[in-house]
Amino acid sequence: MFNFGWGRGVSVLELVERIIRISGATTLVPEAGGAGAGHEIQDQWLDSTRAREVLRWCPEIDLDRGLALTLDWYRGHLGHGRPTAADDEEVGTAWTSLSRD
Secondary structure, three states: OOOOOOOOOEEHHHHHHHHHHHHOOOOOOOOOOOOOHHHOOOEEOOOOHHHHHHHOOOOOOOHHHHHHHHHHHHHHHHOOOOOOHHHHHHHHHHHHHHHOO
């Protein structure tokens, strides 16, 4: 099994805040805490050492760019119609560049 990360831990709250900012949403406000929050994972780190060593993989895009590409893909495929070929090509290029030796 391999983990693929960008080399820095991100709290769940920070991840949600990044997604909201990148999406351009202005009415969403993330909440931290609440019932059962003591049992939630607050921070997650993906150690991609094994992927670097075995696959010679390293991240070529940062988290914000990856989130933006992912959001654009979902908007195109689940939103108001299919994305253009250029949209698919950009996302495909990003994924292909991540899987190169």
